[in-house]
Amino acid sequence: MSRSLIVAANWKMNGDSALIDAMIAKLSQVSFNDNVKVVIAPSFPYLDKLNSAVKAANLSDKISVSAQNISEQTSGAFTGEVSTAMLCDLAISHTIIGHSERRSIYGESDTLIADKVAVALAAGVTPILCIGESEAEREAGQTEQVLAKQLSAVIEKTGIEAFANIVLAYEPVWAIGTGKTASPEMAQETHAFIRKFIAASAQDIALMLPILYGGSVNQKTSEALFAQPDIDGGLIGGASLKADEFGTICQNA
Ligand code: PEP
Numbered sequence: 001m002s003r004s005l006i007v008a009a010n011w012k013m014n015g016d017s018a019l020i021d022a023m024i025a026k027l028s029q030v031s032f033n034d035n036v037k038v039v040i041a042p043s044f045p046y047l048d049k050l051n052s053a054v055k056a057a058n059l060s061d062k063i064s065v066s067a068q069n070i071s072e073q074t075s076g077a078f079t080g081e082v083s084t085a086m087l088c089d090l091a092i093s094h095t096i097i098g099h100s101e102r103r104s105i106y107g108e109s110d111t112l113i114a115d116k117v118a119v120a121l122a123a124g125v126t127p128i129l130c131i132g133e134s135e136a137e138r139e140a141g142q143t144e145q146v147l148a149k150q151l152s153a154v155i156e157k158t159g160i161e162a163f164a165n166i167v168l169a170y171e172p173v174w175a176i177g178t179g180k181t182a183s184p185e186m187a188q189e190t191h192a193f194i195r196k197f198i199a200a201s202a203q204d205i206a207l208m209l210p211i212l213y214g215g216s217v218n219q220k221t222s223e224a225l226f227a228q229p230d231i232d233g234g235l236i237g238g239a240s241l242k243a244d245e246f247g248t249i250c251q252n253a
Contacts, residue, residue, distance in 0.1 A: 003232050027059060047092050050065050065094070066128060095128065097129050113129070127165075131147050132146075134174060138172065138174065143190060160201040164208070170191055219245050
């Protein structure tokens with residue numbers, strides 16, 4: 001059994017129409033390895049434009065479009081929120097959930113994140129579920145405990161079977177946007193722990209579970225990280241805002 005390699009872009013609150021045009025032009029020139037899939041997550045206002053551009057460039061078999069967040073509510077009086085039904089209406093297949101910026105800046109709890117994962121799955125939208133420890137937690141030797149707690153909150157809500165339809169992203173908080181990438185060995189060790197944790201409840205699901213690494217990945221570091229046996233691609237922030245660099249990461253994946 002082999003897993004696809006997923007190269008996902010998280011544009012955060014960056015990017016515009018010009019970046020969509022530049023990215024599609026660049027990715028149209030990339031010769032992708034057969035097992036590579038790309039996911040791009042722009043801000044909400046650009047989802048439909050990006051999806052149309054992907055279709056127009058005949059890249060739908062390679063590139064999926066993702067939201068960066070969703071509401072845990074399905075509809076109603078929740079000003080400023082976006083529902084999974086709206087994503088489905090726009091044929092958006094993925095959503096990031098539980099990014100560390102949502103956890104730390106917007107106070108999203110493990111429980112809320114688990115609710116969002118359940119809502120996404122119920123609508124048929126694939127969650128890219130982010131987990132990761134802070135620098136203090138790693139230094140205190142609590143990495144595995146923190147990851148287990150974050151995963152357990154979701155497992156309690158959805159059941160372990162749901163992980164057949166989830167993409168995980170391990171993003172150590174200390175590596176996000178800091179230029180400090182985990183070494184391939186350090187990342188591999190943590191990915192292996194995550195897979196083992198899931199395997200303890202569901203061996204088959206763990207074997208097929210895509211686990212992406214995120215945290216200052218760039219065109220220099222991506223190859224060695226993606227070559228690790230339990231690293232199935234990356235979730236890429238800063239380097240995904242440069243069409244040439246992101247194209248190189250996809251090309252080398
Ligand atoms: C991210 O935001 O998910 C991320 C990994 O960012 P960066 O690549 O900039 O560290």
